[in-house]
Amino acid sequence: MTHPVVIVGASMGGLRTAESLRRFGYTGPITVIGQEIHAPYNRPPLSKEVLAKEVTHEAVAFEQRPATADVNWVLGTKAVSLDSEHNTVTDSEGQVHQYSALVIATGLRPRRVNFPNGELANRFALRTLDDAIALRSQLSEGKNVVIIGGGFIGCEVAATATKLGCNVTVIHNAAHPMLRPLGTELASQMQLRHEAMGVRFLLKREAKDLVGESHVTGVVLDDGTVIDCDVLIEAVGSLPNVEWLSNNNIDRNDGVLVDSAMRVMKKDGTAFKNIFAIGDVARFANPIFDLVPRKVEHWNIPTETAKRAGSVIASMLNGAEDYPAILDEDFKPVPSFWSDQYDIHLLAFGLLSLADKVTLVAGDVAGDCFFEYHRGDQLVGVCGIGMRSVVQSYRAKFV
Amino acid sequence: MIKIEVDMTKCQHYGQCVFEAPDIFRLNSDDKLEYTAEADDSERANIEAAIDVCPMQAIRIVE
Numbered sequence: 157m158t159h160p161v162v163i164v165g166a167s168m169g170g171l172r173t174a175e176s177l178r179r180f181g182y183t184g185p186i187t188v189i190g191q192e193i194h195a196p197y198n199r200p201p202l203s204k205e206v207l208a209k210e211v212t213h214e215a216v217a218f219e220q221r222p223a224t225a226d227v228n229w230v231l232g233t234k235a236v237s238l239d240s241e242h243n244t245v246t247d248s249e250g251q252v253h254q255y256s257a258l259v260i261a262t263g264l265r266p267r268r269v270n271f272p273n274g275e276l277a278n279r280f281a282l283r284t285l286d287d288a289i290a291l292r293s294q295l296s297e298g299k300n301v302v303i304i305g306g307g308f309i310g311c312e313v314a315a316t317a318t319k320l321g322c323n324v325t326v327i328h329n330a331a332h333p334m335l336r337p338l339g340t341e342l343a344s345q346m347q348l349r350h351e352a353m354g355v356r357f358l359l360k361r362e363a364k365d366l367v368g369e370s371h372v373t374g375v376v377l378d379d380g381t382v383i384d385c386d387v388l389i390e391a392v393g394s395l396p397n398v399e400w401l402s403n404n405n406i407d408r409n410d411g412v413l414v415d416s417a418m419r420v421m422k423k424d425g426t427a428f429k430n431i432f433a434i435g436d437v438a439r440f441a442n443p444i445f446d447l448v449p450r451k452v453e454h455w456n457i458p459t460e461t462a463k464r465a466g467s468v469i470a471s472m473l474n475g476a477e478d479y480p481a482i483l484d485e486d487f488k489p490v491p492s493f494w495s496d497q498y499d500i501h502l503l504a505f506g507l508l509s510l511a512d513k514v515t516l517v518a519g520d521v522a523g524d525c526f527f528e529y530h531r532g533d534q535l536v537g538v539c540g541i542g543m544r545s546v547v548q549s550y551r552a553k554f555v
Numbered sequence: 556m557i558k559i560e561v562d563m564t565k566c567q568h569y570g571q572c573v574f575e576a577p578d579i580f581r582l583n584s585d586d587k588l589e590y591t592a593e594a595d596d597s598e599r600a601n602i603e604a605a606i607d608v609c610p611m612q613a614i615r616i617v618e
Contacts, residue, residue: 172607179600198612218612221603456571459607494569494610503569544586548570 158184159254160228161469162245164235164400165261166190168198169435169458171218173259176466178223182473184256186227189247191262193232194285195220200455202288203312204496207295208319211288235262240404240431257469260401260412260420260433261462264394264453269304269363277371279388282309294387297321302375302385304363306333308495310391311346314355315497325356325383327363327375338539339514339529345521346497353498358383396437396451406431411439411451416487418465432469434461444488444554445507445536452491452507460489490554503544505551506537519543557594558617559602565613572605572614580605 161177163170166188174186190196197216201207206215234248238258245253266281280291291313295301299322303310306328314324326333332343333350347357358377367374367382374382398408407413407421412433414420418440419427435458439449464487471479495502511529519525519542526540526547535554540547559579568588572580579602580590594602599616606614
């Protein structure tokens with residue numbers, strides 16, 4: 157009996173891996189285990205247009221192709237342990253899945269803030285469709301919405317909640333929202349645009365505790381100020397879902413370390429032959445920039461890493477003669493991301509956060525403009541408000 | 556022949572599709588997406604890749 161390729165994680169990365177396996181000629185069984193009950197769906201709209209309207213699975217579900225119609229989806233089930241010696245994954249129902257190859261696509265979960273008085277209702281984070289559905293029902297006109305964390309998710313939710321008529325306050329620990337990725341000039345400009353729409357920023361501040369008996373009614377800041385709060389949203393980054401991989405000698409410090417073929421690395425620096433990781437949870441070096449392995453939480457990375465893993469696994473399981481050559485192929489995906497806040501469309505390529513110098517190249521910061529991001533002499537990114545054709549033309553510089 | 560449909564109510568003109576299927580998709584001088592609605596079967600893999608990378612999931616092959 158042929159054991160299936162088992163993919164743990166039924167998000168975009170899991171789906172794209174299954175598609176890629178088929179595209180590269182693997183015809184055997186595929187099992188996808190997913191913690192959520194929903195078939196794969198597109199997450200970015202959850203903080204934007206979907207949150208602004210009615211949130212449904214139908215609005216965000218990925219269309220599935222005939223090639224993956226025979227995939228065995230095991231949804232609403234969590235992988236709880238891996239036995240890499242016997243090639244098995246055990247799920248939360250107690251089912252043991254034997255695999256020929258394993259793909260770890262368990263992604264990230266939102267980091268939550270620890271408060272002394274933290275056991276209160278009306279605390280939200282935003283990652284899943286169910287998170288968005290729960291949050292949507294709370295975002296009505298006149299509500300005091302407090303967002304902890306002024307990164308992209310925090311700012312996108314701030315824009316959406318403002319459009320819905322909420323009074324929005326963002327608590328952020330740096331001098332400007334989105335400062336680390338965007339740099340001072342663009343980040344301070346984005347702040348101005350948010351403020352013009354009515355968002356209040358409490359900068360270089362931290363939330364220390366909550367006020368309330370059953371529900372959150374206030375947030376206590378590090379300077380002792382208390383701000384009114386009906387709905388609390390925590391957007392303070394994420395943690396990799398790697399706990400289930402314990403006791404397998406896997407390097408899972410800040411995500412799962414993989415080589416350029418997406419093969420998971422052991423702590424001794426050698427690669428597992430049949431265990432792969434893709435998507436947000438994978439930490440890989442991108443020679444476009446340097447040889448430092450990083451998790452890259454950009455939307456195109458699950459698709460790029462899934463394609464790579466699918467091609468490697470398909471040729472391995474099909475016994476392809478050129479398998480060693482496929483293993484050795486370069487993997488240099490160009491990270492790309494975008495963000496919609498009000499009518500502002502940000503589009504970026506590269507890894508902006510690596511930059512030590514940010515330069516306005518064209519346009520006016522108050523209108524459409526774009527910036528180059530350099531680390532020393534090396535161009536590491538480009539980001540624009542509007543001016544998409546120009547920003548796009550930069551992508552070729554990274555390929 | 557492949558028939559392609561882009562839902563222009565969803566499309567936000569990010570142009571990610573342009574990189575995957577440059578013979579089908581392009582941004583015009585106003586940064587708006589334009590596309591060729593019919594393509595040869597040889598373009599299928601490129602068009603499927605374009606569908607995959609569309610942030611708004613606005614592209615479909617209709618037949």
